[in-house]
Structure formats: C-alpha cells, structure tokens
Amino acid sequence: MSHQPVAIVGIGQTHHKRKRADVSIAGLVREAAQRALEDANMDWGDIDAVVLGKAPDLFEGVMKPEMYLADALGAVNKPMFRVHTAGSVGGSTGIVGSHLVSSGRHKRVLSVAFEKQSEGNAQFALGGGKGASIGAGGAFAPFIRAYIRRSGAPEDIGWMVAVKDRLNGAKNPYAHLKLADITIDKVKESPMMWDPLHFLESCPSSDGACAVVFTDEDGGKAASKPPAWVLATAMKSEPGWYSGRDAVNPQAAHACAQEIYKTVGITNPREQIDCAELYVPFSWYEPMWLEAHEIAAPGEGWKMTQSGATALDGDFPVNMSGGVLSSNPIGASGLLRFAEAALQVRGLAEDHQVGGANLAIAQAYGANAQFFAMWAVGSSLNPLG
Amino acid sequence: MAPTENDIAIVGFAQTSPDRRTQLTEADLVLHATRAVIADTGLDKSEIGFTVSGSCDYLSGQAFSFVQNTDAYGMVPAINESHVEMDGAWALYEAYVRLLQGDIDVAMAVGVGKNSNSDPSTLYTIEFDPYYLTPLGTDTWSLAALQARALLDSGKATERDFADVVVRNRANAKSNPYAQIKGDYSADELLAADYVRNPLRRHDLPPTTDQAAAIILARGKRAYDFCERPAWITGIDHRIEAHLPTVRKDITTSVSTRLAAQGAGVGKGPIEVAEVHAPFSFQELIVAESLGLDASTEINPSGGALATHAVMVAGIIRMGEAANQIIKNGKNRTLAHSTSGPCLQQNLVCVMEGDQ
Amino acid sequence: MADTVQEFVFNLTFPFTRTLGSTLSTFSSALAQGQIIGVRTGGRVIAPPLEYDPDSAADSGTDWVRVGPKGTVSTWTWVPEPTNLHPLDHAFGFAFITLDGADTPMLHVVDAGSESAMAAGMRVEASFKAPADCVGRIDDIIAFVPAADPSPSEGAGEPFAAPEENDITEMDAYCDLTYVDNASPTTTMWAKALMEGRIIGQKCPQCERTIVGPRGMCSVCAIELDESHVIDVPDRGVVSNFTIVTPVQYHGQTETEPFVRCSILLDGANAVIAQQEILGITASEVRVGMHVECVWAPANERSVQDIDNRSRGSGGDAIIGWRLTGEPDEPAENYLNRMM
Numbered sequence A: 001m002s003h004q005p006v007a008i009v010g011i012g013q014t015h016h017k018r019k020r021a022d023v024s025i026a027g028l029v030r031e032a033a034q035r036a037l038e039d040a041n042m043d044w045g046d047i048d049a050v051v052l053g054k055a056p057d058l059f060e061g062v063m064k065p066e067m068y069l070a071d072a073l074g075a076v077n078k079p080m081f082r083v084h085t086a087g088s089v090g091g092s093t094g095i096v097g098s099h100l101v102s103s104g105r106h107k108r109v110l111s112v113a114f115e116k117q118s119e120g121n122a123q124f125a126l127g128g129g130k131g132a133s134i135g136a137g138g139a140f141a142p143f144i145r146a147y148i149r150r151s152g153a154p155e156d157i158g159w160m161v162a163v164k165d166r167l168n169g170a171k172n173p174y175a176h177l178k179l180a181d182i183t184i185d186k187v188k189e190s191p192m193m194w195d196p197l198h199f200l201e202s203c204p205s206s207d208g209a210c211a212v213v214f215t216d217e218d219g220g221k222a223a224s225k226p227p228a229w230v231l232a233t234a235m236k237s238e239p240g241w242y243s244g245r246d247a248v249n250p251q252a253a254h255a256c257a258q259e260i261y262k263t264v265g266i267t268n269p270r271e272q273i274d275c276a277e278l279y280v281p282f283s284w285y286e287p288m289w290l291e292a293h294e295i296a297a298p299g300e301g302w303k304m305t306q307s308g309a310t311a312l313d314g315d316f317p318v319n320m321s322g323g324v325l326s327s328n329p330i331g332a333s334g335l336l337r338f339a340e341a342a343l344q345v346r347g348l349a350e351d352h353q354v355g356g357a358n359l360a361i362a363q364a365y366g367a368n369a370q371f372f373a374m375w376a377v378g379s380s381l382n383p384l385g
Numbered sequence B: 001m002a003p004t005e006n007d008i009a010i011v012g013f014a015q016t017s018p019d020r021r022t023q024l025t026e027a028d029l030v031l032h033a034t035r036a037v038i039a040d041t042g043l044d045k046s047e048i049g050f051t052v053s054g055s056c057d058y059l060s061g062q063a064f065s066f067v068q069n070t071d072a073y074g075m076v077p078a079i080n081e082s083h084v085e086m087d088g089a090w091a092l093y094e095a096y097v098r099l100l101q102g103d104i105d106v107a108m109a110v111g112v113g114k115n116s117n118s119d120p121s122t123l124y125t126i127e128f129d130p131y132y133l134t135p136l137g138t139d140t141w142s143l144a145a146l147q148a149r150a151l152l153d154s155g156k157a158t159e160r161d162f163a164d165v166v167v168r169n170r171a172n173a174k175s176n177p178y179a180q181i182k183g184d185y186s187a188d189e190l191l192a193a194d195y196v197r198n199p200l201r202r203h204d205l206p207p208t209t210d211q212a213a214a215i216i217l218a219r220g221k222r223a224y225d226f227c228e229r230p231a232w233i234t235g236i237d238h239r240i241e242a243h244l245p246t247v248r249k250d251i252t253t254s255v256s257t258r259l260a261a262q263g264a265g266v267g268k269g270p271i272e273v274a275e276v277h278a279p280f281s282f283q284e285l286i287v288a289e290s291l292g293l294d295a296s297t298e299i300n301p302s303g304g305a306l307a308t309h310a311v312m313v314a315g316i317i318r319m320g321e322a323a324n325q326i327i328k329n330g331k332n333r334t335l336a337h338s339t340s341g342p343c344l345q346q347n348l349v350c351v352m353e354g355d356q
Numbered sequence C: 001m002a003d004t005v006q007e008f009v010f011n012l013t014f015p016f017t018r019t020l021g022s023t024l025s026t027f028s029s030a031l032a033q034g035q036i037i038g039v040r041t042g043g044r045v046i047a048p049p050l051e052y053d054p055d056s057a058a059d060s061g062t063d064w065v066r067v068g069p070k071g072t073v074s075t076w077t078w079v080p081e082p083t084n085l086h087p088l089d090h091a092f093g094f095a096f097i098t099l100d101g102a103d104t105p106m107l108h109v110v111d112a113g114s115e116s117a118m119a120a121g122m123r124v125e126a127s128f129k130a131p132a133d134c135v136g137r138i139d140d141i142i143a144f145v146p147a148a149d150p151s152p153s154e155g156a157g158e159p160f161a162a163p164e165e166n167d168i169t170e171m172d173a174y175c176d177l178t179y180v181d182n183a184s185p186t187t188t189m190w191a192k193a194l195m196e197g198r199i200i201g202q203k204c205p206q207c208e209r210t211i212v213g214p215r216g217m218c219s220v221c222a223i224e225l226d227e228s229h230v231i232d233v234p235d236r237g238v239v240s241n242f243t244i245v246t247p248v249q250y251h252g253q254t255e256t257e258p259f260v261r262c263s264i265l266l267d268g269a270n271a272v273i274a275q276q277e278i279l280g281i282t283a284s285e286v287r288v289g290m291h292v293e294c295v296w297a298p299a300n301e302r303s304v305q306d307i308d309n310r311s312r313g314s315g316g317d318a319i320i321g322w323r324l325t326g327e328p329d330e331p332a333e334n335y336l337n338r339m340m
C-alpha cells in the first residue's frame, strides 16, 4: 500500500456573517487560508498544491471561480483543483486534499472551501432560477416528518437541538449566529418555515470560508502545535430517487460510517468516539444521522439528544462548534465540520473544547440526502491504543 | 512489464457520438458512455471501486446539474463517488490519486457536457475576473484573439500557420468516427473567411459539441484483466498560472504547460503521439512548444479539439485517444494534454507508456 | 398552444451584488471620480490593482499610483458583432492597454471606429461616462478612444492618496444568460401522454421498479429505459408525504403564500409521483393518508409548455392538481416512508 499518514497542522476560518461586506470573494477565501497558514507556521511558498471546494457556482454567479482565485490562494505555478459534490463538498474538499498527501503526490496541501451567499440567493439558485423554489428545507421536511412518525420522537427534540447548537455557537468566536439567550420557547414560537421545521430550527445563510493545511508524517511530527491525524476518509453516494428509496435512513450514510469504523477499528462508536461534527442544517438531522451512522440504535437517536448526551458536556458531544445551524456558508459548511473535529483532537477548540478528545468524526451530506463524506481524526495515529 | 501496486493504467475508453445538438440529456450521455466502457472492458459495475465525473453547472444553467447525471451509475448499493467542476481530465486525475490510496484497484472517470444549450460568446463572460472582466462582457473568443495577436506580433507564427493547424486537424479527423468537423481543406480557402475576432476566423475557434466520455483505470496487475496492453500512466501533473492574462509575463508561451510537462516527465524520452487540447488553432502551437515537442511527435491524429469540442469532455478525450494509441495502435509512449481558463491558464499533462 | 415540447428557452437572469473589499473599493471610489489607479507591488505597478500579487501571493498593499487616463495598446482584437453583454452596441476592439504610469496592461474596450484603426502601439485615452452616471465599476470608462494628443498623461505615476474611507464598497453584477434546451425523448413521451390525459411510468425490466416522471434510465440498475418500458399508471392514489413551503422572496419568485407539494403513492402501481398540488383545501389541512385523484385540464386547454427535462413528474398545465376523493384516510404510518 502506498497510503502515507496525513497530519492536519493548520486550520483557519473566517468570521461567518450573513454578509461579509468588508471583503471581496478573494478576500473571503484569503482570510481563512491566511489563518490556516499562520496556524501551521507556514507561508504561501510552503504549499505544494491547492484544492478549492464550493457549492454551485450559481450562488455567486461566478463560473469556476477557482480560476480567478488562483492568485489569492497562492496557487500560481502550482496544481489547483476544484471539487463540487453538492452539500458534502466541504468534506470532499478536505478528503481530496488529504489524499494528495497520503498518496505521496505532495508534501503540503491547502484545502479551502467557501460560499459568499450574500452575493446572490440560494433559493433562486436551488429553484433553477424559477419561481416556487421549495429550497433545501422543503426538500428535507418530508424526510423529517417520516423520521418523527417512525421513531415516535416527541416534537421538542428538534427544538432541543436548535437550542443546544446555538448555545455551542455562542462559544465559538467565528460562528455567524451567537444566540446565547435562545430558549425552547423561542424556537417553538418562531415562524413555521417548512412544516414541521420552524425558522429557528433552520440554518442561516452565511458568507464564510474554511481552510485546512495537510502535511505528511514528518511534517506532522515537526509541527509547532499539536497536529490532528487523518485516520480514515470515505465518500459514498446513492441515487437521489428510486421507487421505495428510504431517504430517511440512507444506505450511503451507513456505508460511509461502516467504512470509517472498519478502517479505524471502531467497534462501539458511542463509546470509542469522543465527539462528532455532523452536518445538521435542520435540527432533526442530529438524531437522524446518529442513527444512520450507527452511533445510536434505530429509533434511539432522539433519546441521545433528549438525555443531553449530545450537549457539550454530554458523553457524546455533537456539533461543538455550533454546527451548520450556527453558520452556513454552504460550500464551506462541510469543511468547517471536518476542521472542528480536527481542532478538538488538537485540543485547540478553546471554549467549545471537549475535554480529552482523542478521536473525533466529522460528516457532511449533500443533494437529496444521497452524497456523504466523512472522516475520522485522532490526536495520534492510534488513539484507540 | 511487471507492474508494481502503484502503477496505474488506462485500460478502457468510450465516448458518445459528438453531436452539434443532441436530443439527449447529460445524464443520458453519461449512461451511454459509461455503459459502453463497462461493456468494452468486460467489467461488472460492482467491480468499480471509485467513480468521478467532471461537468459544469453553468453549461445548463442549473445548480447541481451533475446530481442527476449520477443516476447513470446505478448506485445501489452505495458507491465511492465524487465530482469536479472541471474537465473530465481532472476527474481522471482524482481517480488516479484515489487509486494510489491502495484500497481499490479499478476506477472510472467521466466527462460530460451538453454544450449546445448555451452560447459560447456570452456564457464564458462569467468565468473571468468578476470585477474587471465580466462587466465588460469579456468573452472567451476575444481573450483568445488577444493571445493570438500577441503570438503574431512576436513573430513566432503567422495566420497561415494557424490555418495549417486547422487543415491538418480536419484531415486527421477524417479517420476518427468520433470527430464532428472533418474533411480536406486548403489554407488558402480558410484564410479567405472573415474574422470572427481578428485575427481569428471561425475555423480557428472550437466547434460546439454535446458529448460524454468515460475511462476505466486499473492498478497493478489488475490492468491485464481488462486489456492486453494497458496504457501505463508514467507521469501526470497539472498547473495553473495567474488568472489575468494582462499580468502574465508572456502569453505567447505557457508556463503552466511547461511546469506540468516537467512534472509529468515528458522529456525523459521521445513522445510518438501527443493529443493536445487546444480549443483555438494557434494554441496548439503554443502548447506544443511549451511541452517541448519536436517534429518527430505526431500531434492530434484524432483531429483534436478543433474537430470536436465539448467543454468538460475535450480533455478527457485526449487522455482516451492517447491511451488508445498504446492499447490499440502499438505506440510505446504518448502524451495527453488538457487546458482550462482564459488564454491557457490551467494545463494538465499526462504521459503514458506501453509494455515493450 | 403547444401540444408537445420541442425546445424551451430559459433566461437565467439575476442581480448579483458584489462587495469589494478594501483594494477594489479604493479603485472603484477613485474611478467614480474619474481617476484610474494602480498599486505598486513586487516592483511593478499593476493597474487596475489586484488584491494579491500574482508572483508572490503577498498582499498587494496600499502603495497607490495614479495611472492613465492615456495609455498604449499592446495587443488587440476586433468584435464585429457585439453581443448583448458587450458594453458597446457597435463594432469595437478589445485591447490590452498599458496606462501611463503602469507596468501591466488593463483589458478594456477601444472605440476606434474601424478595425483598420487598431494597431499595437496606438495611443488611446479613457472616455468616462458623465460623472453622475459613474458607479465605480470598470465600465464607468465607456471605452478608450484614440488619443487626440499622444503626449504622456499628466500626473501619471505619481502617488495617489486614498481617502480614509471609500465611498463605494459594492458593485452590481447583473447576470443575463439565455439557454435553449430541447426535450429529450423521455420528456417528449411524458409530455405527449399528459396531453392525452395519461400518466406514464417506466418499469425497469431488471429490478421491476417503476419510475413516474420518467428519466429514461433506472437509477438502481444503470440501464436505459425507453418506449418499450412505458406503462400507464393510475391517476389516483394516496398522499404519502408532503412539504409546506413558506415562500421567501427572491428575484423570480412567483409565490407569496404558503404552498404544498405532495408525494402521491399511485393506487396499485407501487410508484410515487412527486411535487403535486392538492386542490380545495388549505395547506394546513393536508394529511398523509388522504385519497386523491388527478384533476385534468379540459383537453383543449392542456399545455405542456413548461415541461422541461428536469420537470420529472410536473403535470405542466395539463394537470391542474389533485382533489380529495372523499374516501376515508388510510393509516398514515403505512405511507410515510413512501415519499419516493
């Protein structure tokens, strides 16, 4: 096997906001990339290749923006690669970047993902430029309704997730929403957007970017700050539609998790994994992914939420960063999950740090809940001993 | 040769008919290309360890247009899958890197583009610097023409040289059943046409094509399961340069092509055949020079991008054509090139060799 | 009235707004005052200024330099027939113009009258819009025109003192693209059937699944489905799931009130038609398990003009919607998992 160990030695992100009026598109990606380089104690010249990810180009109205962004990302005379796998793209951008190191192609790789949603309108783009766009919430609400009926979960589970993630976000200096005074009642009383999803159970629309620096084993060991080690990666897809498809519990979600667990040697995810960043753009996706990724038994995911297990001080913290519910620069949202997992095992997550996190997973999903990207990161190459 | 487990080869290639205007959707085109290459190699789809495609949302004006294309893979049970907003040549690059992870031994790369839905004289205005170029309606033809004018003024080529490139490619295309524009022309008759963008005439510009192509890659000894004489990838690299042609030092050469050629080891031996992705006639001259090729290399026996040009597909077709020179035509060392962006901003070079 | 779809024209228009950041704001704010500037970085003056030095990737900084308004053409082309996106409505040139005081050229248009007037080395001069019309965008310069006086620009190359705060921080970017798609054979079959008051599906011979709103392939088996796989499916069924959308407003939005889109499991067909409207009840009254039947437009009023290759189950103007049959509801739990 040619697979080489990969270390994450630099992580950067922007301050996410509804509108970053102070920067151009280049300025936005640059801010995240610059922070990642500083974290890695590197300069532009140290980077061998750049991978850029973002969701549809229709969001900003710039086709293949990586061409224009080559200069801002120091990619001139280097390889520049562009990934687009729908909502999972941020995750895929991290995975593709890590593969450039694990394959031995490059020693130091910069992965950057972004979205500047304020330049355009995602609903417009998702509606194909036509009226009556159902948007992402409209597409996922039926799946959520089916989950609630199937699991028998009480209706307040979604509200609890919305509160928990926003309280976590309030501890994250980079988060878009910092709703320290959010309550269950406020969520419940917020306008109904896509029945059963209330406004406060939905992700915001954000401008933001995230960047990660990967290097090889020697680079990881020589890093000035603790590295995170990439233990396993997976990207799994299934069709968005076929007669009888179970979109609530997608087989690709199971396959993705199974591959990660097998590679790392995880036999009891709930016990062995210290924390998780899951792509939860709508509150109910927390229990749904806990089940589809086999962390909770079928029909039991909501009980983890209800018991407080997924809170920052619970036994299985989920979305310590505040998650997609607190910041949603779409193309970057997946890489933000992946980066937060790495921050946790590096012990650098400050106010949203889970004590003693040595093994974390991160996940992103896209399109009709059909594309999944996931990785596991550790504080060492063998955190399970 | 006795391949190591890190040696990766192209073992199968298929493309759909290059139509000026197909009735089919991009998903239909992907289905046809992938079914063909799977049938040709005798694979079962369950044997493919990774599938990756290259396409472009803005070709159809729809966000997530690639999502429906994945219906063509039959992803039950779930598969390892990815997508790049780049030519399929870069999808192949991702497949190559994915194979190097060592856990799978067969991968499929796809490129697809239904180009006829949009107007190339307006669409690509949004591919350029959004602050300085797009508001002027700066179009891809004009940018190419500015580069062509610079090449003429440098004294490195003449308009007749441009026409000669077209004459040769269209003549080569006659023997390619997958070429759209083909036939015998003279430089004199081509040079009698009006300029579309001085100094470029219609024949100097790429045709508009709807097409898909798919390639199967295999790792190590597995390659011989599908192919008697695999096209081993001995070098592959890609580079980008500054976006604005106005800040590049010299647009009559291609620095990124030269760097990618070095990275791919082009100069380590003679190249018998090069399939060059030059959407504009004169760019073939710039790329050939930047690749370091000499007169001993046959360029574009397929007719190249001047014969058939589906954006997002033309590059991966170069990979397939160069591989077929080894797989089917007895050549020993060939090269494929792909480009993207204004005035050859980004370039990929792949060198392949056959068993001796 | 179109009875089948052949081609559909689609205008993708959207008013994007770009925020500029400090470098581009400085350029724009100066430009709106009639002053073109560049930035000195890495030993050369780049005009218009780039935020990052392409050679070193360093921040370009704030060493602003006045450039132009005259400059010299280094390379050029000619556009004999402008498109709707070009800034001039008559034939013009594009050129690389090295403005006086700059080391790198700027791409802009040259209004030279005729192609024969274009040449490398020609001296040109910026022609600005009226001050009131300048918004700080690159097309505030209408065009460069042949310079009446070829002598060097006054003040070019001198430092430019940028104000503390720039008054222009955003720019409008109107996207206006036209697409012409054509109906695929599968779409054409679907549309023809709708005109005849029939709903069709395609049944996969391998896995025996039926897809309604045909796609021409089985997404499970990856095999092509054609006319020979077409089956008629019933135009009645049970609501198996739904979404209620509270519309947000955006450019091109057609809805103002909450609207419902349902999945309907068609009777006896083991197949779902998605994205359907329910008639005669309010959004909040829609329930899983309701029996519904299709309400067809009268044959002479049917149209499938809006059916395109992505419609997938849209009834166009042939299906008005679905109405309750009045039969008692089925138990919701038997249906909820059949949104597909």
Ligand SMILES: [Zn+2]
Binding pocket: C204, C205, C206, C207, C208, C209, C218, C219, C220, C221, C222
């Ligand atoms: Zn089937």
